Amino acid sequence: MRYSIDHKSPMPLHAQAETLLRKLINEEEYQNGKVFPNEVELAKQLAISRTTLRQAINKLVFEGLLVRKKRAGTKVAQAAVCSKSNNWLSFSQEMKVRGIPIKNFELHVTWVHPDEALANFFEIKTDRKILKMERVRGKPDEPFVYFASYFHPRIGLTGDEDFKKPLYEMLENDHSVIATLSKEEISAKTAGSFIAAKLKIAVGSPVLFRKRFVFDHGERPIEYNIGYYKADSFVYTVESTR
Amino acid sequence: MRYSIDHKSPMPLHAQAETLLRKLINEEEYQNGKVFPNEVELAKQLAISRTTLRQAINKLVFEGLLVRKKRAGTKVAQAAVCSKSNNWLSFSQEMKVRGIPIKNFELHVTWVHPDEALANFFEIKTDRKILKMERVRGKPDEPFVYFASYFHPRIGLTGDEDFKKPLYEMLENDHSVIATLSKEEISAKTAGSFIAAKLKIAVGSPVLFRKRFVFDHGERPIEYNIGYYKADSFVYTVESTR
DNA sequence: TTTGTCGTAATGTATGTACATATTAATAAT
DNA sequence: ATTATTAATATGTACATACATTACGACAAA
Numbered sequence A, B: 001m002r003y004s005i006d007h008k009s010p011m012p013l014h015a016q017a018e019t020l021l022r023k024l025i026n027e028e029e030y031q032n033g034k035v036f037p038n039e040v041e042l043a044k045q046l047a048i049s050r051t052t053l054r055q056a057i058n059k060l061v062f063e064g065l066l067v068r069k070k071r072a073g074t075k076v077a078q079a080a081v082c083s084k085s086n087n088w089l090s091f092s093q094e095m096k097v098r099g100i101p102i103k104n105f106e107l108h109v110t111w112v113h114p115d116e117a118l119a120n121f122f123e124i125k126t127d128r129k130i131l132k133m134e135r136v137r138g139k140p141d142e143p144f145v146y147f148a149s150y151f152h153p154r155i156g157l158t159g160d161e162d163f164k165k166p167l168y169e170m171l172e173n174d175h176s177v178i179a180t181l182s183k184e185e186i187s188a189k190t191a192g193s194f195i196a197a198k199l200k201i202a203v204g205s206p207v208l209f210r211k212r213f214v215f216d217h218g219e220r221p222i223e224y225n226i227g228y229y230k231a232d233s234f235v236y237t238v239e240s241t242r
Numbered sequence C: 001t002t003t004g005t006c007g008t009a010a011t012g013t014a015t016g017t018a019c020a021t022a023t024t025a026a027t028a029a030t
Numbered sequence D: 001a002t003t004a005t006t007a008a009t010a011t012g013t014a015c016a017t018a019c020a021t022t023a024c025g026a027c028a029a030a
Helices: A013-026 A039-046 A050-063 A091-097 A116-122 A167-175 A193-199 B013-026 B039-046 B050-063 B091-098 B116-122 B167-175 B193-199
Strands: A066-069 A073-076 A103-112 A130-138 A143-151 A179-190 A206-216 A221-230 A236-241 B066-069 B073-076 B082-084 B103-112 B130-139 B142-151 B179-190 B206-216 B221-230 B235-241
Touching: A013 A050, A039 A050, A050 A066, A050 B050, A116 A221, A143 A193, A167 A179, A179 A221, A179 B179, A179 B206, A193 A221, A206 B179, A206 B206, B013 B050, B039 B050, B050 B066, B116 B221, B142 B193, B179 B221, B193 B221
Parallel strands: B082 B235
Antiparallel strands: A066 A073, A103 A130, A130 A143, A143 A221, A179 A206, A179 B235, A206 A221, A236 B179, B066 B073, B103 B130, B130 B142, B142 B221, B179 B206, B206 B221
16 A cells, blocks of 8 residues: 555544555556555555545545445546536637637736635635735726735745736646645626726626636645626536436 | 434435524525524524524525524525526526425426427427427416427327426436536516416516527437526526636 | 356454443532 | 632444344355
8 A cells, every 4th residue: 555544643534544545545556547446455454444535535425536436446436527618618728718818907916814714625724814816807998807816825936926817827837736625606796896996897787707716636625716706607517427 | 403413324414404493494484584493592493503503504695595684583584586697507406495385386298299499499390299398387377487398209209208307317227318508698678468377477578588408428319498487586606707 | 169157355344342431411519 | 799610411433342234146956
């Protein structure tokens, strides 16, 4: 076993097991369908109880990352779920694809204290300052999205980076941060005065609101991002199979 | 305790506990924030072990239905309705999971001629009549979604089906149609007079608009579905990896 | 060749136990 | 009145153990 579990760590054993399993899941052989060592065996190898290991496996099964079958064993889900052409483009890449020229109307970088929810997501204290980047973008003649991004201090951004370049490329090249997982929530909202001013629309106009939580390989939080899109200038597409 | 657990049933105890908890979640007092009996107590009442009960609770916590806090106890999560893209639940199934009672305010079935776009999607001629189903649904006191579904004539629906039952289950059981792929587009819109009246909101209010194209295994079109959701009563969540 | 049966290997279900940890609430000390 | 201290309580973590269920594979019977 390449990895092991630290019984003296303050991190719960089942959590350690979980991250360990995530690593295994990413390995090529398991990606290709190799079955995991069976629960009893694996528990013995890691020197934890089967129950504890199972707690970790269960979570991943629930997430759809693993599938278990009696007698057959536990394998990485050959999902292809969420397949789709990685809708993992940053905004400017998205728009380039659609052939729409982009302009940055505003690009504003500040250091702020996170509110409680954000501190919680980043797993830091609220007195730790984090980098906030705000943007207004759109067609040359009309802004159609307001963005705000918050970055985890772990990344080590200084605020002097060139945020005009594609974001995730920059993070990958200059900071070795590879964003691999995003969770998004989309809803409709009414534009308040702040957003209305940014997008040059009337207060009360409908906007598409998007929250995005971005994680790296090890499920560590990287970025929190919100976006207000002028109605009808943005359509979100989802493809799913079962 | 109003409910109990049958130790002789073939249904696993944790599964019984789970459905029992779902019932509790639906009860008004718990909906309103009353804390559940504590684990040890509840386990005793149900005559199952705490571990088993915990298995059930964990699942519901993972689903986001319950929240637990040390010392404070376990309560129903106060969250907006949400839809996970990979789950493939129909609307009523979604709501049942969230523990929200559903009411059909209107359910209207008609035969209509498809417009050109729809005829094109279904790959039929515009003079071929198709079944249209309209629905207004929501909580008993407030409607929050207007739906319209169009079904491909190939399926053989008569219009006399019981559309109150879960849709995809019905299609699968009675018509051997298995929906496996959906493509959705989500955007924000302004409620027109028609939608405003259906959802009992002001004209011009923001709504979340969703188009859904549903296909079967062989990529043949099954259903075209549009939905207007009252803002903030519906959050669309997407999870993606790369 | 096909069918049946049976052992085995994996997960599934279930219990009992113990101690840790976080949070609230009551109480005591300042 | 405010601030520590402490006790109580609920969830959190972790273990050992036992038996049930399922499904594959091998071997035997038809």
